Amino acid sequence: MKHTRSQCACCKQVFAGTKAFDAHRVGPYTRKQRKRRCLTCKEMRLRGMTQNEQGWWLLPAHQPNTADAPDRTDRSLTA
Numbered sequence: 878m879k880h881t882r883s884q885c886a887c888c889k890q891v892f893a894g895t896k897a898f899d900a901h902r903v904g905p906y907t908r909k910q911r912k913r914r915c916l917t918c919k920e921m922r923l924r925g926m927t928q929n930e931q932g933w934w935l936l937p938a939h940q941p942n943t944a945d946a947p948d949r950t951d952r953s954l955t956a
């Protein structure tokens with residue numbers, strides 16, 4: 878799978894795709910409050926994010942909150 882490279886203008890980290898990029902931005906995102914910030918490398922690691930050999934940040938393999946991951950489990954349904 879090919880990732881799109883997204884570099885953050887704020888922390889200069891490079892992310893493999895917009896989802897990984899979005900995952901490193903935390904805090905409220907309103908016009909009044911501009912408290913949105915980047916996670917530190919340590920915080921990203923704590924969240925399970927990893928870096929590939931190019932140094933791009935990748936999302937954790939397990940994403941319980943992502944609905945669109947085409948992750949087919951090979952568990953057979955026994956009803």
Ligand SMILES: [Zn+2]
Nearest residue numbers: 885887888915
């Ligand atoms: Zn950033």
